[in-house]
Amino acid sequence: MGTALVYHEDMTATRLLWDDPECEIECPERLTAALDGLRQRGLQQRCLCLTACEASEEELGMVHSPEYVALVRRTQTLDKEELQALSKQFDAVYFHPNTFHCARLAVGAALQLVDAVLTGAVHNGLALVRPPGHHSQKEAANGFCVFNNVAIAAKHAKQKYGLQRILIVDWDIHHGQGIQYIFDDDPSVLYFSWHRYEHGRFWPFLQESDAHAVGQGQGQGFTVNLPWNQVGMGNADYLAAFLHVLLPLAFEFDPELVLVSAGFDSAIGDPEGRMRATPECFAHLTQLLQVLAGGRICAVLEGGYHLESLAQSVCKMVQTLLGDPTPPLLGLMVPCQSALESIQSVQTAQAPHWTSLQQNVAPILGPSTHFPEGRSLPLLAESPTYEAAEAALSPLQGELCLRPTPPICTAVALAVPGAALALPPGVLLQEESALREETEAWARLHKSLFQDESLVTLGKILCLLGGILDGQVRNGIAVTAALATAATVEVIIQRCLSHGAQRLLCVALGQLDRPLDLADDGRVLWLNIRGKEAAVESMFHISTPLPQESILQLARTLAQVLLGEAPPSLGPFLMASPEEIRALRLLKTQLEPRWKLLQVAAPRPGPCSPIA
Ligand code: Q9C
Numbered sequence: 001m002g003t004a005l006v007y008h009e010d011m012t013a014t015r016l017l018w019d020d021p022e023c024e025i026e027c028p029e030r031l032t033a034a035l036d037g038l039r040q041r042g043l044q045q046r047c048l049c050l051t052a053c054e055a056s057e058e059e060l061g062m063v064h065s066p067e068y069v070a071l072v073r074r075t076q077t078l079d080k081e082e083l084q085a086l087s088k089q090f091d092a093v094y095f096h097p098n099t100f101h102c103a104r105l106a107v108g109a110a111l112q113l114v115d116a117v118l119t120g121a122v123h124n125g126l127a128l129v130r131p132p133g134h135h136s137q138k139e140a141a142n143g144f145c146v147f148n149n150v151a152i153a154a155k156h157a158k159q160k161y162g163l164q165r166i167l168i169v170d171w172d173i174h175h176g177q178g179i180q181y182i183f184d185d186d187p188s189v190l191y192f193s194w195h196r197y198e199h200g201r202f203w204p205f206l207q208e209s210d211a212h213a214v215g216q217g218q219g220q221g222f223t224v225n226l227p228w229n230q231v232g233m234g235n236a237d238y239l240a241a242f243l244h245v246l247l248p249l250a251f252e253f254d255p256e257l258v259l260v261s262a263g264f265d266s267a268i269g270d271p272e273g274r275m276r277a278t279p280e281c282f283a284h285l286t287q288l289l290q291v292l293a294g295g296r297i298c299a300v301l302e303g304g305y306h307l308e309s310l311a312q313s314v315c316k317m318v319q320t321l322l323g324d325p326t327p328p329l330l331g332l333m334v335p336c337q338s339a340l341e342s343i344q345s346v347q348t349a350q351a352p353h354w355t356s357l358q359q360n361v362a363p364i365l366g367p368s369t370h371f372p373e374g375r376s377l378p379l380l381a382e383s384p385t386y387e388a389a390e391a392a393l394s395p396l397q398g399e400l401c402l403r404p405t406p407p408i409c410t411a412v413a414l415a416v417p418g419a420a421l422a423l424p425p426g427v428l429l430q431e432e433s434a435l436r437e438e439t440e441a442w443a444r445l446h447k448s449l450f451q452d453e454s455l456v457t458l459g460k461i462l463c464l465l466g467g468i469l470d471g472q473v474r475n476g477i478a479v480t481a482a483l484a485t486a487a488t489v490e491v492i493i494q495r496c497l498s499h500g501a502q503r504l505l506c507v508a509l510g511q512l513d514r515p516l517d518l519a520d521d522g523r524v525l526w527l528n529i530r531g532k533e534a535a536v537e538s539m540f541h542i543s544t545p546l547p548q549e550s551i552l553q554l555a556r557t558l559a560q561v562l563l564g565e566a567p568p569s570l571g572p573f574l575m576a577s578p579e580e581i582r583a584l585r586l587l588k589t590q591l592e593p594r595w596k597l598l599q600v601a602a603p604r605p606g607p608c609s610p611i612a
Pocket residue numbers: 022092132133134135143144145172174203263265272302303304
């Protein structure tokens with residue numbers, strides 16, 4: 001069992017007892033919708049289902065004061081009028097006679113999940129909880145949150161397991177100011193939050209939600225705030241934030257555990273967030289986090305108020321936690337102007353604290369035609385509807401239904417008898433080439449290029465490729481004696497294209513030339529990692545330097561990752577050499593006009609810059 005799902009149905013037992021439009025969206029159906037979604041898609045059945053137990057008062061005490069815990073305990077015996085009066089003492093909070101029980105279950109669920117992951121019972125998991133936690137503070141309930149589930153989970157991981165570096169990723173659309181306050185001066189917890197901010201005009205209207213708040217004392221640089229100053233942020237904006245802010249810092253930090261404050265009010269259709277990221281985006285965000293901390297991810301539900309959007313996003317996340325392939329992302333991958341400005345403001349604020357960001361500050365940006373504008377946002381009036389997105393998604397989902405997860409994960413074609421490569425268990429060995437006719441046809445086409453033994457190799461590779469194109473095999477490795485010749489690679493590419501593939505990425509490691517007569521028509525992106533030089537031959541033909549690494553070690557790691565294991569930690573952070581940085585920056589500058597996700601800075605506003 002790889003993925004835990006922690007839940008208790010009692011957490012549906014708290015609800016709003018009076019009229020309050022602000023609080024009514026935090027309803028019990030949120031949990032049942034998410035759970036029904038998981039059940040209907042057969043995902044719950046694939047998880048290790050754990051029943052939550054209440055956290056002890058000692059555990060609550062890791063974050064909250066005894067007086068505050070006592071105050072929440074007393075709500076069990078209050079009547080409706082008293083509950084309403086007490087609720088008014090806090091911002092956007094309601095109490096119910098079951099609140100104390102539910103809130104202790106929510107904390108308990110988060111702690112059980114951390115235990116399951118850190119004892120190795122599972123690789124990762126999700127706690128489906130109510131009430132949420134990230135706004136809650138030492139002595140205050142806030143924003144539907146009573147106890148700070150994720151903050152207590154982080155303290156627990158530090159105290160019980162001696163962890164020294166924990167990353168909290170808060171992708172809820174509200175700022176988890178509660179978590180920020182609790183770890184403000186603590187360098188062992190890196191807290192990342194993006195949130196709807198609108199220059200301070202969105203709830204909870206705090207100065208300290210802005211990018212300049214980086215933490216206090218020893219904790220400086222360990223609070224990372226990315227304020228979104230417009231609504232309508234989408235898949236490209238979220239990905240850009242991960243690629244250019246969160247991941248560089250996370251690699252440099254090298255966490256031992258990743259906690260996710262998994263709020264889905266950042267998804268399309270949500271009335272609170274008014275953003276546009278589709279449910280598939282959460283599969284990608286999850287996958288990007290899986291390279292950290294040996295894949296130890298504990299996600300805990302926070303917000304998410306559009307029931308259907310919430311359920312779909314939760315399902316996409318759980319599917320990725322389970323190791324299923326990520327679905328394609330909809331939309332042009334072009335971050336918007338406002339998102340680029342926000343990203344740049346975090347980079348500027350954090351650069352003094354993080355080596356990996358120091359190369360990005362003050363980019364050399366002229367108002368040149370080389371920097372086309374970012375995507376412009378639609379007017380506020382045309383806020384996206386979930387239904388519109390769903391309509392756009394349905395053809396794609398139809399296609400996905402026709403392409404279920406292949407039954408075989410990794411296949412290996414061994415062209416070397418008794419190859420010494422220690423292959424991990426779980427791979428399917430392909431013994432026989434069943435494609436004699438096709439192989440020979442290809443060989444006739446390239447007659448001078450294939451010798452006898454390379455023909456056998458080609459046959460085995462084509463057989464493997466056939467399995468992938470038919471949807472029987474998810475990925476594969478071919479181990480060949482000779483270096484793959486350009487001719488073999490060309491045959492592979494041609495076969496994929498003739499099978500109807502629209503876009504192929506070829507990563508060539510080492511001295512392997514791109515086939516000469518390959519059309520540079522945008523269908524094949526050729527990335528050669530070799531030698532020392534970086535070069536842009538075209539927007540689809542790129543060379544980068546090769547890091548020092550044994551090829552055998554690379555092959556073994558590659559096989560493990562293809563099989564779904566988490567990649568090994570990269571260890572202590574080492575900055576690239578000045579020459580490497582210069583080469584990569586030049587590369588980036590050349591590629592940015594075509595590949596918009598490389599852009600990290602908004603073009604300077606000015607008379608020459610194009611208007612979005
Ligand atoms: N329209 C969570 O998502 N109301 N809490 C804001 C702005 C409070 C959200 C009003 C929202 C609290 C966990």
